[in-house]
Amino acid sequence: MVREFELPDVGEGVAEGELLRWRVAPGDAVSEDQPVAEVETDKAVVDVPSPVDGVVEELRAAEGETVPVGDVIIVFRVEGEDEPDGTETPADDATADSGHQTDDEAPTQPAEETQSEPAVTQHVQVAASPSVRRLARELGVDISSIADSSPGRITESDVRAYANTDSHSSTQAQSNQRTAAAKQQKQQATSTQSVSPVQARKTADRETTVAVPKTRHVAAEEGVDLDNIPTDERKDGEPFVTLEAVREYAEAQQQAQKKDQEAVAERAAADEPARPESRTPYNGIRQTIGAAMTESKYTAPHVTHQDEVDVTALVDARSTLRQEAEEHDIRLTYMPFVMKACAAALQENPQVNISLDEANEEIVEKEYYNIGVATATDAGLLVPVVEDVDAKGLLEVASETNEKTQRARERSLSPEEMRGGTFTISNIGGIGGEYGTPIINQPESAILALGEIKKKPRVVEADGEETIEPRHVMTLSLSFDHRVLDGADAARFTNSIQKYLRNPNLLLLE
Amino acid sequence: MVVGDVTTSTDVLVIGAGPGGYVAAIRAAQLGLDVTLVEKGAYGGACLNRGCIPSKALLNGSDLASEAGQAEELGIYADPTVALDEMMSWKDGIVDQLTSGIEQLCTAAGVNLLKGTAEFAAENKIRIVHQGEGQGSESLKFDHCIIATGSRPIEIPGFDFDDEPIVSSAGALNFETVPAELVIVGAGYIGMELATVYSRLGSDVSVIETLEQALPGYQEDVASIVRQRAARLGVDFHFGYTADSWAESDGEAVLTAVPADEAAHDSDIELTADKILVAVGRRPVTDTLGIEAAGVETDAQGFIPTDSRCRTNKEHIFAVGDVAGEPMLAHKGSKEGEVAAEVIAGEPAAVDYRALPAAVFTDPEIGTVGLTEHEAANEGITPVTGEFQFQASGRALTANRTEGFVRIVAAKETERVIGAQIVGPEASELIAEIAAMIEMGAKLQDIGSTVHTHPTLSEAVMEAAQNARGKAIHRQN
Numbered sequence: 001m002v003r004e005f006e007l008p009d010v011g012e013g014v015a016e017g018e019l020l021r022w023r024v025a026p027g028d029a030v031s032e033d034q035p036v037a038e039v040e041t042d043k044a045v046v047d048v049p050s051p052v053d054g055v056v057e058e059l060r061a062a063e064g065e066t067v068p069v070g071d072v073i074i075v076f077r078v079e080g081e082d083e084p085d086g087t088e089t090p091a092d093d094a095t096a097d098s099g100h101q102t103d104d105e106a107p108t109q110p111a112e113e114t115q116s117e118p119a120v121t122q123h124v125q126v127a128a129s130p131s132v133r134r135l136a137r138e139l140g141v142d143i144s145s146i147a148d149s150s151p152g153r154i155t156e157s158d159v160r161a162y163a164n165t166d167s168h169s170s171t172q173a174q175s176n177q178r179t180a181a182a183k184q185q186k187q188q189a190t191s192t193q194s195v196s197p198v199q200a201r202k203t204a205d206r207e208t209t210v211a212v213p214k215t216r217h218v219a220a221e222e223g224v225d226l227d228n229i230p231t232d233e234r235k236d237g238e239p240f241v242t243l244e245a246v247r248e249y250a251e252a253q254q255q256a257q258k259k260d261q262e263a264v265a266e267r268a269a270a271d272e273p274a275r276p277e278s279r280t281p282y283n284g285i286r287q288t289i290g291a292a293m294t295e296s297k298y299t300a301p302h303v304t305h306q307d308e309v310d311v312t313a314l315v316d317a318r319s320t321l322r323q324e325a326e327e328h329d330i331r332l333t334y335m336p337f338v339m340k341a342c343a344a345a346l347q348e349n350p351q352v353n354i355s356l357d358e359a360n361e362e363i364v365e366k367e368y369y370n371i372g373v374a375t376a377t378d379a380g381l382l383v384p385v386v387e388d389v390d391a392k393g394l395l396e397v398a399s400e401t402n403e404k405t406q407r408a409r410e411r412s413l414s415p416e417e418m419r420g421g422t423f424t425i426s427n428i429g430g431i432g433g434e435y436g437t438p439i440i441n442q443p444e445s446a447i448l449a450l451g452e453i454k455k456k457p458r459v460v461e462a463d464g465e466e467t468i469e470p471r472h473v474m475t476l477s478l479s480f481d482h483r484v485l486d487g488a489d490a491a492r493f494t495n496s497i498q499k500y501l502r503n504p505n506l507l508l509l510e
Numbered sequence: 511m512v513v514g515d516v517t518t519s520t521d522v523l524v525i526g527a528g529p530g531g532y533v534a535a536i537r538a539a540q541l542g543l544d545v546t547l548v549e550k551g552a553y554g555g556a557c558l559n560r561g562c563i564p565s566k567a568l569l570n571g572s573d574l575a576s577e578a579g580q581a582e583e584l585g586i587y588a589d590p591t592v593a594l595d596e597m598m599s600w601k602d603g604i605v606d607q608l609t610s611g612i613e614q615l616c617t618a619a620g621v622n623l624l625k626g627t628a629e630f631a632a633e634n635k636i637r638i639v640h641q642g643e644g645q646g647s648e649s650l651k652f653d654h655c656i657i658a659t660g661s662r663p664i665e666i667p668g669f670d671f672d673d674e675p676i677v678s679s680a681g682a683l684n685f686e687t688v689p690a691e692l693v694i695v696g697a698g699y700i701g702m703e704l705a706t707v708y709s710r711l712g713s714d715v716s717v718i719e720t721l722e723q724a725l726p727g728y729q730e731d732v733a734s735i736v737r738q739r740a741a742r743l744g745v746d747f748h749f750g751y752t753a754d755s756w757a758e759s760d761g762e763a764v765l766t767a768v769p770a771d772e773a774a775h776d777s778d779i780e781l782t783a784d785k786i787l788v789a790v791g792r793r794p795v796t797d798t799l800g801i802e803a804a805g806v807e808t809d810a811q812g813f814i815p816t817d818s819r820c821r822t823n824k825e826h827i828f829a830v831g832d833v834a835g836e837p838m839l840a841h842k843g844s845k846e847g848e849v850a851a852e853v854i855a856g857e858p859a860a861v862d863y864r865a866l867p868a869a870v871f872t873d874p875e876i877g878t879v880g881l882t883e884h885e886a887a888n889e890g891i892t893p894v895t896g897e898f899q900f901q902a903s904g905r906a907l908t909a910n911r912t913e914g915f916v917r918i919v920a921a922k923e924t925e926r927v928i929g930a931q932i933v934g935p936e937a938s939e940l941i942a943e944i945a946a947m948i949e950m951g952a953k954l955q956d957i958g959s960t961v962h963t964h965p966t967l968s969e970a971v972m973e974a975a976q977n978a979r980g981k982a983i984h985r986q987n
Binding site: 029137154 | 950
């Protein structure tokens, strides 16, 4: 009796699959559940098991062919009319044996306990040690494909040689990648893609090669490695390379190199004319800043709390005090006010003036108030630190800040002068913009970005009457480390800053 | 952004700390992953607590007692007294040492240990119910999960495991006294091992088996050596009978067994017992896991189908050990645990061992690996076999243990070793050499040409390999 077998749905709702490999040949006896073919879907490579005990009559699909689910792929002759003994020896012994030579698989446990676990039982007849089989997987090589051409014991160098010549390796490696973790994927991709056309050309990569002295001499002259020259000849059991083979190989190598060069030249010629662009090295301070920013951004969960504050009173206060300051040769900007306001707010909200000591798993609460001022320089962002802002007068803070930011621009700050901060202020408003997401200057746990002070219409309440007036408004963007601070902490702290900026007279009490 | 209930998370969640789970956890931690291991009972799983280790301890204890009492031939006259409670506490000491060792290994590797029962809440989330009233529960998010929940003994209708007098294998490893009459339902390897233990300790052991053979799954000539030896120890076999019911009568349990095939046996039998051990097999523990919530599929028997990378139908969920299907062997679980951990870490691991050895610790022992002659023929491989009887082994004679043989199976054409069956002294140890040879793709000559120590039992392996090539020295080829 003849039984046609259709490609089953080998995965969840898979519509078609590529028939990678037949594991049986016409004439082979098969038992139920014995894998007969390997089919690759977009999800996995799966073994298709035989539905019956019988003999393979005909294979209806070719290796490499994409077959829709439901198409007949194989025809079995099942026990009956002309097969008195069903699964007994097939007619053509030789075919059956050679088929089994490489494809056979053996259950690894007593028969009745056998499960259809494809890879547990795959390739039992491939003679290779476990370390070699692992290497094959690492290089994305199907070891049974090597066994198809090398009936002996598969060695490490067989696998390496095959990996370098096999066009399958990249697809196989890709399927490996799907199973690997993301970072590993990247590495594998790099390693498989870096195989250049020259490497991919047929080379042997043996460990030892026998040749007569003259052959060795010519090989040295031509600059080819004897171990790389393919040969079927053997002498005393070792691979043997002739003079002709060396000349042929050297010639082929030269041709190939020439072709590669031409191809490169062609590509270069075909390229569009270059767009004007220039490159500068990413190094030095830029790189240091980059590393620090990346580190901060990806270790501390940043959350940015945003608010605005009416600083009309501050604008007045500053314009009054500016004259005073100039008499002391001090340029008074808004920054010293904000620094003092922050120091006061930090005193009111000590939970913000902290750092996280991850190594010791401790939260460190600081009882000093060193405020950093993010300063844009030609080289990049630098943060000079003004120490003990709480203990210094406004003009003192102004003078020290001016002096340090100036030296930052001149690149004459010492590293010590940029360390030890407990909180940082960044002034994006100087250049423009309202809100931003500053990145915390670790190990601090919060940073404040100031927006531009702009005149905006605001509702003002005076003597129970509400009017709309033009007011000076500044925006605040406070990023904080959500590991150690909560949203409520950030809001409270921002409220404190607002209080001092709205009413700078309060700073006099500080 | 408001931080409320913090859900903890982990790279790899391993459910079950048996030989599959704890190995997976340690390997994953070694590979730099953040690993959480959940166990509802004792570390070590069935193997350490209710299987391999305690049973082997009792097998060794009962062996000593039995050997000492039957060594007149060697000029030794002894009448050992067995204090079972002391043997049990010796055994419990070993179990405690090993289970606490596992806990320490896990901790040292940086594995987070959690006590409780795991239940999937979603594809990436699990609820862990802590033990004890009011201990509460917690939720854990995971990137990857390895299910290693193992298996439990199958109960048959009318025979609930209540320990009085019906016990599972776990109960039989904790008897306080040696039962005078022990009835064992099932002549598989668990039944046969415990029949060995208690018959050597002096129990009157009867075994009921539905099939007509002890140790179904092993070749007749292998199983019959063990059966004959058990019969000589005094074990009564009732093949072709199925345990039907039991009742209490005069303070004893009376078990009624009915013929499995009425044509073969025409009447029921009744057996009296102090204890009835039901050992008819084990089934995977997948029914209490809420596995549907994770979308993991199981087959009709409750096993979780996996691919060669121990993956379930869900890309990020793996299953290893007994839950992942037969054979239920601790070393299979451990190997799969390693593979799952390495796959998660991005290594190109796969389950591709070619030979999975198995051992039965009866008297004498059985060790098997790879294919039998018959299986090879079914696979289309023309087999060639070689044998060596322990009767002809000097070492076996001096150990006074001459039952059994080594049989090696190879592919005739290539002479590549593809399997072995050993029944006899130290079979469980001897089988390891052949497993290694199969893994390395060795030929008969590779074993035959390897110099083996004399006088040892391992010489029998060498001789069997040589016999297959017609070149054995100590037997006719």
